[in-house]
Amino acid sequence: MIQSLAVVKKSERLSDGIYSVWFDTEIARSARPGQFVMVNTHSDAHLLGRPISISDIRKEAGQLRLVFRTVGYGSGELSEAKIGDKFEIMGPLGNGFPLDEVAPETKVLLMGGGIGAPPLLGVANKLKKLGVESVSAVLGYRGEAGGLFLAEDFKKFSNVYIATDDGSSGTHGTVVDAVKENDIQADVIFACGPMPMLSAIKKLAAEKGIKAYISLEERMACGVGACLGCVVKTKKVDAHSHVNNSRICTEGPVFEAEEVEI
Amino acid sequence: MNTQVEICGVKFKNPVMDASGTFGSGIEYSEMVDLNRLGAIVTKGVANVPWEGNPTPRVTETPSGMMNAIGLQNPGIDVFIERDLKFLEGYDTNVIVNVCGRSVEDYVEVVERLGEEKKVSMLEINVSCPNVKHGGIAFGTDPHALEEITRAVKAKAKQPVIMKLSPNVTSISDMAKAAEAAGADAISLINTLTAMKIDIYRRKFALANKTGGLSGPAIRPVAVRMVYEASHTVKIPVIGMGGIASAEDAVEFLMAGASAVAVGMYNFHRSSAMIDCIDGIEEFMKKTGIQDINEIIGCVG
Ligand SMILES: Cc1cc2nc3c(=O)[nH]c(=O)nc-3n(C[C@H](O)[C@H](O)[C@H](O)COP(=O)(O)OP(=O)(O)OC[C@H]3O[C@@H](n4cnc5c(N)ncnc54)[C@H](O)[C@@H]3O)c2cc1C
Ligand SMILES: Cc1cc2nc3c(=O)[nH]c(=O)nc-3n(C[C@H](O)[C@H](O)[C@H](O)COP(=O)(O)O)c2cc1C
Ligand code: FES
Numbered sequence: 409m410i411q412s413l414a415v416v417k418k419s420e421r422l423s424d425g426i427y428s429v430w431f432d433t434e435i436a437r438s439a440r441p442g443q444f445v446m447v448n449t450h451s452d453a454h455l456l457g458r459p460i461s462i463s464d465i466r467k468e469a470g471q472l473r474l475v476f477r478t479v480g481y482g483s484g485e486l487s488e489a490k491i492g493d494k495f496e497i498m499g500p501l502g503n504g505f506p507l508d509e510v511a512p513e514t515k516v517l518l519m520g521g522g523i524g525a526p527p528l529l530g531v532a533n534k535l536k537k538l539g540v541e542s543v544s545a546v547l548g549y550r551g552e553a554g555g556l557f558l559a560e561d562f563k564k565f566s567n568v569y570i571a572t573d574d575g576s577s578g579t580h581g582t583v584v585d586a587v588k589e590n591d592i593q594a595d596v597i598f599a600c601g602p603m604p605m606l607s608a609i610k611k612l613a614a615e616k617g618i619k620a621y622i623s624l625e626e627r628m629a630c631g632v633g634a635c636l637g638c639v640v641k642t643k644k645v646d647a648h649s650h651v652n653n654s655r656i657c658t659e660g661p662v663f664e665a666e667e668v669e670i
Numbered sequence: 671m672n673t674q675v676e677i678c679g680v681k682f683k684n685p686v687m688d689a690s691g692t693f694g695s696g697i698e699y700s701e702m703v704d705l706n707r708l709g710a711i712v713t714k715g716v717a718n719v720p721w722e723g724n725p726t727p728r729v730t731e732t733p734s735g736m737m738n739a740i741g742l743q744n745p746g747i748d749v750f751i752e753r754d755l756k757f758l759e760g761y762d763t764n765v766i767v768n769v770c771g772r773s774v775e776d777y778v779e780v781v782e783r784l785g786e787e788k789k790v791s792m793l794e795i796n797v798s799c800p801n802v803k804h805g806g807i808a809f810g811t812d813p814h815a816l817e818e819i820t821r822a823v824k825a826k827a828k829q830p831v832i833m834k835l836s837p838n839v840t841s842i843s844d845m846a847k848a849a850e851a852a853g854a855d856a857i858s859l860i861n862t863l864t865a866m867k868i869d870i871y872r873r874k875f876a877l878a879n880k881t882g883g884l885s886g887p888a889i890r891p892v893a894v895r896m897v898y899e900a901s902h903t904v905k906i907p908v909i910g911m912g913g914i915a916s917a918e919d920a921v922e923f924l925m926a927g928a929s930a931v932a933v934g935m936y937n938f939h940r941s942s943a944m945i946d947c948i949d950g951i952e953e954f955m956k957k958t959g960i961q962d963i964n965e966i967i968g969c970v971g
Contacts, residue, residue: 409701411942452887455736455886455936455939456729457939626726626727627726629729630698630938634699634938636728637726637727638728639723649743650745650746653722
């Protein structure tokens with residue numbers, strides 16, 4: 409875990425309000441899919457780091473890709489990043505997806521909603537490297553007009569299914585609807601996206617009796633487990649906190665769905 | 671050049687420490703920060719039993735600062751001694767344990783448990799947390815309640831006692847006097863200022879607790895004023911904090927009358943914040959020809 413200045417290597421707009429930035433940073437060398445970084449703004453008025461998931465990793469080159477939606481000040485500043493610009497970044501943070509436990513014959517289902525899709529790209533990439541053959545990615549978007557960002561990139565590593573809110577592409581409905589419509593079979597689910605989607609996936613996984621790992625979000629101040637700002641209620645007493653609370657930034661952001669109260 | 675300060679007989683290699691709750695037990699930042707360089711490590715508030723804390727959201731950004739309503743989540747004193755204190759034994763720095771409770775008995779129980787712990791240099795009694803319904807700030811805003819709890823803690827404490835004061839009072843001098851009269855060995859201030867933020871699009875409070883404690887550079891001028899008033903009212907040493915982000919800020923608190931300073935939420939922004947302060951204070955001393963840091967403590971006014 410380090411905090412240092414990262415240099416913008418490439419910056420592009422993927423679709424409406426969705427941007428991708430590649431950084432040159434030492435953090436890449438120890439980063440794993442599903443981990444995140446805290447990105448500082450350049451403003452003295454905005455002092456908390458912005459948690460952003462690592463979307464893709466080039467370990468040898470020492471490069472990280474962040475894909476994000478513009479929401480407010482920090483993401484706005486980042487969307488204007490130009491090659492050579494420097495941002496103070498801390499990471500890698502959190503646990504990441506448990507990919508080393510995935511055997512090559514495992515049927516893996518990736519479920520990403522909106523800006524939750526990009527972090528799964530690094531997962532798909534890594535699974536391919538691990539020789540996992542059956543990987544399906546179900547990606548949810550608002551609609552074709554808003555852009556099916558990264559769907560093409562996912563095709564390099566997985567079978568891609570699309571769900572859109574407005575039915576303009578793929579299944580008309582949610583990612584869970586798409587899984588049902590296409591009768592996709594899986595041994596394990598890795599998911600990232602908005603809370604209602606994650607709740608639905610938790611239910612789906614319980615119904616089908618499969619394990620689901622979901623990546624959670626919460627407001628963060630430190631990102632390293634010190635402030636206790638980012639907790640989620642847990643079924644069991646947490647080994648660190650000794651209450652029914654886990655720190656999303658440290659014990660997470662990836663949790664087994666049945667372990668957390670969402 | 672001397673950067674060492676002494677508070678209640680405890681020697682600090684430099685006057686810089688973290689503010690409770692912003693640095694965990696040091697473990698969390700130990701990969702990035704050399705804990706041996708710090709004047710002291712002040713741990714997150716610990717109670718006699720584990721506390722769940724408040725619902726989320728617990729933190730939110732505000733202009734040049736943040737608000738928090740963690741609600742003093744902590745694993746309880748048993749786990750703290752077994753795990754956190756054991757970890758800190760490996761480091762060459764003072765350990766100040768921040769204590770919280772819902773009743774006088776709760777506080778005293780924790781203080782007694784820590785009595786035999788050699789690694790604990792001082793106790794800091796948090797009577798000023800705005801985010802818990804019972805205890806906490808109730809003791810910190812009423813001078814009589816403050817005196818009562820200070821006496822009870824002092825009667826059992828084996829280490830020097832720092833009473834941590836709330837800024838949410840009309841007269842900080844009265845509170846400082848009450849703590850001193852009841853036997854406190856030192857005081858620290860300021861804790862966070864009670865604040866509120868509303869998300870106008872969702873028509874909801876930004877924090878689940880509705881109110882939260884404001885900290886960060888936004889509160890610094892308030893903190894400097896209070897440290898000045900308190901340190902010019904009492905004879906016991908004052909540890910100053912509130913929005914410190916740089917060596918210049920730290921020096922400002924020392925000149926206002928603080929014998930040592932603590933860096934709080936700025937640690938979240940930059941993990942090297944305290945190390946930068948320590949190095950920067952030395953540079954400031956060189957640049958302005960100060961031989962001994964003690965020369966500047968309370969030099970203004
Ligand atoms: C572990 C984790 C991973 C994330 N990964 C991504 C990602 O890959 N791509 C992406 O677009 N977004 C991601 N988010 C959400 C992202 O953190 C917010 O969109 C971002 O912080 C907004 O910052 P802002 O300055 O633009 O917005 P502002 O509204 O100006 O931010 C104000 C404050 O609120 C915080 N905040 C606002 N929205 C969120 C949110 N949804 N979650 C947490 N904090 C928030 C900010 O960090 C900041 O402290 C992630 C969040 C978490 C917790
Ligand atoms: C997230 C957070 C948690 C805190 N927890 C505690 C605590 O447990 N005990 C305590 O006495 N003060 C606590 N404080 C208050 C700080 O120690 C400090 O007094 C205050 O934040 C002002 O300093 P700052 O502006 O540098 O942050 C906390 C502050 C923050 C931001
Ligand atoms: S953000 Fe501070 S504990 Fe997770």
